[in-house]
Amino acid sequence: MDFELSEDQRLLKDSISRLLSDNYGFAARRGYMAEANGYSAKLWEQYAELGLLGLPIDEKYGGFGGGPVDVMLVMEEFGRVMALEPFLASVVLGATAVKLAGSESQKSMILPAVAAGQVKLAFAHGEQQARHDMTDVLTTAKKDGNAWVLDGAKSVVLHGDCADKLVVSARTSGGRRDAGGLTLFLVDGSASGLARRGYALRDGSRAAEISLTGVKGELLGAVDGGLAVIERVIQAGIAALGAEAVGCMEAMHAMTLDYMKTRQQFGKAIGQNQVMQHKAADMLIAMEQGRSMAMLAAMMVDEEDAEERAHHISLAKVGVGQAGRHVSQSAVQMHGGIGMTEEYAVGHYFRRVMTFEHLWGDTSFHLGLIADKVA
Amino acid sequence: MDLRFSKEDEDFRQEVRTFINENLPADIRERSRLGYGARKEDTVAWQRILNKKGWAAYSWPVEYGGPGWSPTQRMIFQEEIMMGNAPEVLGFNITMIGPVLMQFATQEQKDYFLPRARNLDDWWCQGFSEPGAGSDLASLKTAAVRDGDEYVVNGQKIWTSTAHNADWCFVLVRTDPHAKKRQEGISFILVDMKTPGITVRPIISIDGSHHLNEVFFDNVRVPVKNRIYEENRGWDVAKFLLGNERTGIARLGKSKERLAYAKELAREVQQHGRPLIEDPAFRRRAAQIEVDLKALELTQLRVVSAKKKEAGKPDPFSSILKIKGTELLQETSEFVMDVGGPLAMPGWAKELAAMSNQPPYGPDWAPAMAGPYLMLRAASIYGGTNEIQKNILTKAVLGL
């Protein structure tokens, strides 16, 4: 075991941290939210220049050749400022799908463009009726001569509104919840028959409902072999978003500590009350336990044994989710009224962490998966 | 001792339920069921319907136009309102300013304000908290200086719920800055929100709604006859009011209704190919909530039946109701949101409100799933934070 960062990792963390702290004040963030795609186009370019957008992409495809731990470091920094850019959607989810399922020519077409920030990907898998069920897919793909034609609808597609290319899952055989029969496709953002309704999630980041009516798709990976890839993409997403949640927790904890020292009631700082001190200590405990679980997730993303990987990712999803809920609920409570307002950052972090908990299986769902395996 | 409701109580419950079923407009009920807050016009319309029936001032005695119900009947009434998804009667009017007027006001004040409060001719709001005076309410600074038969009020209130809807505000002001104890220099006055010098500014809360406000007073002239009780004795009035407020915040019926709603939706949504309601974890959570609800229901009945009638002496046990009641509101609203899963996360409510005639994005229950959860994080903050309630218990009950 080695918890130390390498020299490269430290440099990476520092440079991104500097870039973000210079550019991501709470007010600036509000401005980015109001931009056309709901994030900062300028920062996106700067990420590309820094090489961030190629972080987990092989050097061979113009990337940096980093691993899940590098992604974790970056996501944690993104979490601290609640960055709005589609890093997770494009560089983690989308690129992982292409990396795992793509042919050589697909990889060399798409990955360098993702690393350069010229193409943004989104991962369109979830559907409204599916809730947390990974195999619940009604969207269909049918062969029409040499082409594939997709029909159906995808839900809460992160950054699905601005993506240039979508990785779409569809059923090529089997019934609604069959694990077999799922296949991935690449769909062009401008494809005819594709309709997207973008919106902000509760935390301010963008997502879309997407409908597909006779949309042409390009096969990505093996027919009926999509689930193994989907699983890994979601696991990479859980690890990355979990690290982001840890960054959010750090920010909330720091803000709360600060507030405890400055806010005066009954002639003294509210942090002088022992009950408040213990609450802050409990937050710290939860946050550090959550951080450990986010690290576990990062370490497990590349685990070869699928069962082992899924099990540990579930442990991490529960651990980070519970920690996040504890820390964010405490942060609002300890701020009093001000924590309830849109004008103050704590409530925004709160909603970011809440979103993490409800994507890709909530706490109860993953606990259930773990419980089923108790022996 | 008999912990069951009597036959009369059960008949009463049925009577209330029938009235609600027959008189509550369907669209108001449906909005509430889906998790949207009651609109101003809904609250007003419904309270007037209740008032015609003589029920709006459900906790008031007959002499002031109330139904003169027993504590148990009041509890049943409130529960049926909430479980029936009817708008709650405006607490500022009925459980806050109403009892204060009955206890402390002059006959003239009672005659004028009570009937209007009952019929919601006046929408009241509560001007207590200030930027520097939250938990430590007695440190409030908003000043009222006597000038002939008027007070001249200067200062700022914050977190004033529904001030933007309000016609009147009951305000705590400092009338004696030199009093030995801070509590002894405070007065309780009634302020017409149309008085020149008042500015109301919205504060948007984390659920995206406009409920809270800042209220600024700039040389606002308030007739001395609008003071309640004696000058510099406003703290007694405030304590009396806060005791009543605390009891009302428990909103047990709302938690019951949210539990029922979570179960209803859990029949509709699925997990692992089965209705969520069949999921063991879901069932255990629902069971736990039921246990907690029952315990609180009985504790609440004990507190309201034992309630001491002494003026200005709120029962410290009401802090138990406030703490457990708000914890349950938070748990049940989170339960509902969790049933929604990923579909609870989009900010659809806001998008739909911003543009009219938009088709829905998804099921009708989805847009308002997270809103109540977010807003109810405040339930353990308002009405005296839950930490402060525990301080009250440790001092007043435990003697520590």
Ligand SMILES: Cc1cc2nc3c(=O)[nH]c(=O)nc-3n(C[C@H](O)[C@H](O)[C@H](O)COP(=O)(O)OP(=O)(O)OC[C@H]3O[C@@H](n4cnc5c(N)ncnc54)[C@H](O)[C@@H]3O)c2cc1C
């Ligand atoms: C949604 C909402 C609606 C409201 N509506 C109204 C209204 O209509 N009218 C009105 O007048 N007010 C209203 N309030 C204000 C409410 O009463 C105050 O927010 C509350 O009293 C807490 O004050 P504060 O926000 O200043 O927090 P603070 O008093 O600053 O408290 C911050 C934190 O410190 C803790 N703390 C403070 N003192 C102690 C102590 N001695 N021991 C231990 N912990 C302590 C608190 O528990 C809290 O966690 C509302 C508030 C909210 C959030």
